[in-house]
Amino acid sequence: MQIRPTILCALGGVALLSACSSVDNSGTAVMYGGNPLTYSNSVSSAISGTEPTTAFGKALKAEYIAYAQREADEWYDFFDADFFAKKAGKVASNETILPEDPANWRFSAEEIAQKRAVRDELIGLLDDGKREEKPDTAAVAQARFDCWIEESEEGWQTELISQCWKDFEAAMAELRAVEPAPAAAAPVAAKEARLFTIFFDFDSVAITPVSERVLDAAAEQWATSMGNVAIVGHADASGSAAYNLKLSERRAQAALSQLTGRGIKADMIESDAVGEGELLIPTPDGVREPRNRRVTISVD
Numbered sequence: 001m002q003i004r005p006t007i008l009c010a011l012g013g014v015a016l017l018s019a020c021s022s023v024d025n026s027g028t029a030v031m032y033g034g035n036p037l038t039y040s041n042s043v044s045s046a047i048s049g050t051e052p053t054t055a056f057g058k059a060l061k062a063e064y065i066a067y068a069q070r071e072a073d074e075w076y077d078f079f080d081a082d083f084f085a086k087k088a089g090k091v092a093s094n095e096t097i098l099p100e101d102p103a104n105w106r107f108s109a110e111e112i113a114q115k116r117a118v119r120d121e122l123i124g125l126l127d128d129g130k131r132e133e134k135p136d137t138a139a140v141a142q143a144r145f146d147c148w149i150e151e152s153e154e155g156w157q158t159e160l161i162s163q164c165w166k167d168f169e170a171a172m173a174e175l176r177a178v179e180p181a182p183a184a185a186a187p188v189a190a191k192e193a194r195l196f197t198i199f200f201d202f203d204s205v206a207i208t209p210v211s212e213r214v215l216d217a218a219a220e221q222w223a224t225s226m227g228n229v230a231i232v233g234h235a236d237a238s239g240s241a242a243y244n245l246k247l248s249e250r251r252a253q254a255a256l257s258q259l260t261g262r263g264i265k266a267d268m269i270e271s272d273a274v275g276e277g278e279l280l281i282p283t284p285d286g287v288r289e290p291r292n293r294r295v296t297i298s299v300d
Contacts, residue, residue, distance in 0.1 A: 034086070035290075036078030036199060036210055042085035043068055049089055056131040057091055059139035064088035067143060075157075076196060076214045079291060080150055087146075098123060099145045105153045115149065125175045134175060141171035156195055193230075194221050196297040198255060202238070202288060205250045207258055215255070218297045219262035227300025229264060231255050233273035236292035237285050245275030255295040 046065055052058050065088045071081035090097050099122055102115035122145055130138045147164035151157050196218040198211035207215070222229060233252030235244035252273045260266050281291045 034079035034081065034083035036082060039068075039072055039078045039082035039085060042082050042089060043072075046085050046088035046091075052091060054131070055135035056138055059136045060097070060142060061088050061091040063139050063143035064091060064146075067147060076217055078210060084146070084150075099142050100149045102149060105149055107153065111152075115152075119145065122172065125172070130175045137171050137174045141168055141175060144168035144171060156192055158192060193227070193298045193300045194218075194225075196221075196299070198295050198297070199290060200251055200293040200295075202290075202293065203247070204293075205247070205254045207254060212258075215258050215262065215297075218299055219259060219264055221299045222259075222264050222268075225300060227268075229259065229269045229300070230296075230298040231259070231269060231271045232278075232296045233271075234278060234280070234292060234294045234296070235276050236287070236289045237276045237279065237283050238288045239286075241275055245273060248273040248275045251293075251295050255297060259297070 043065065046061065046068075052061055064084050068081045068083075068085040068088060071077045071084065087097060099119050102112045102119065107115065122141055126138055126142070144164050144167040148161065148168055151161045151164055155161075196214050198207070198214050200206070200211075201208070218229075231252050233248035233250070233255070235248045235251070237244075239247075252271045256266075256269060256271050259269065276292070279289070279292045280294065281289050283289045283292070
């Protein structure tokens with residue numbers, strides 16, 4: 001990702017800008033995590049909750065709800081869908097919610113420094129009255145920044161990462177009250193494999209109703225592309241490594257059975273299992289972590 005030179009010059013002022021913010025960072029991944037089992041309740045609560053009293057709050061709530069629904073309905077990412085639905089709920093409660101702090105997401109120290117410089121410029125503009133002067137644009141800037149952070153951490157939806165950044169920069173240009181520079185033509189990216197993830201209850205290989213929807217979407221994607229499919233089973237760190245390897249193999253087999261039952265040809269599927277060897281959320285040994293109990297399905 002190319003960062004504007006004016007933004008990179010702000011690296012030295014990260015601490016100063018953060019300290020100048022008029023509110024604490026209430027909207028971070030540390031404060032609350034997403035849960036696929038509570039998404040429906042979270043988004044319903046946000047939608048039906050008390051309407052914010054400010055124009056910026058109303059616009060920001062709508063942006064977060066729309067993003068949460070896209071995460072769930074288009075990409076089947078119910079963890080992050082629930083996360084942003086809860087963030088919308090906090091906006092609906094008239095809490096002042098800041099853009100995501102990159103330090104609370106899985107980035108290198110260099111990436112955190114660069115992304116914090118971008119975030120601090122945004123917060124500086126918001127605290128300088130842009131929430132009140134241009135509420136709709138300010139809400140778009142904050143929501144697209146969070147989209148850029150979340151999608152950059154995942155790292156596979158390159159077109160969406162680029163679109164979030166472009167939308168953010170366009171909003172920032174308006175907040176800075178200058179015309180945006182003409183965007184250079186982006187190189188055509190190679191077509192990426194589509195990744196689907198299903199999750200399991202503790203010590204279970206049962207397919208949940210939410211996972212049924214994800215498997216349906218994976219089968220639909222395969223029917224469109226007729227590409228190869230790769231399945232990888234995972235387990236969390238609770239239990240012995242040998243047991244977890246067997247458990248991840250059973251989970252991969254359960255997903256394989258479901259996909260072939262939906263019409264995907266078995267000879268086009270590769271299946272693997274890694275036990276607790278590739279944790280999505282790093283934890284000490286023996287810790288139960290629902291996001292690590294999963295099967296990933298890659299469809300070319």
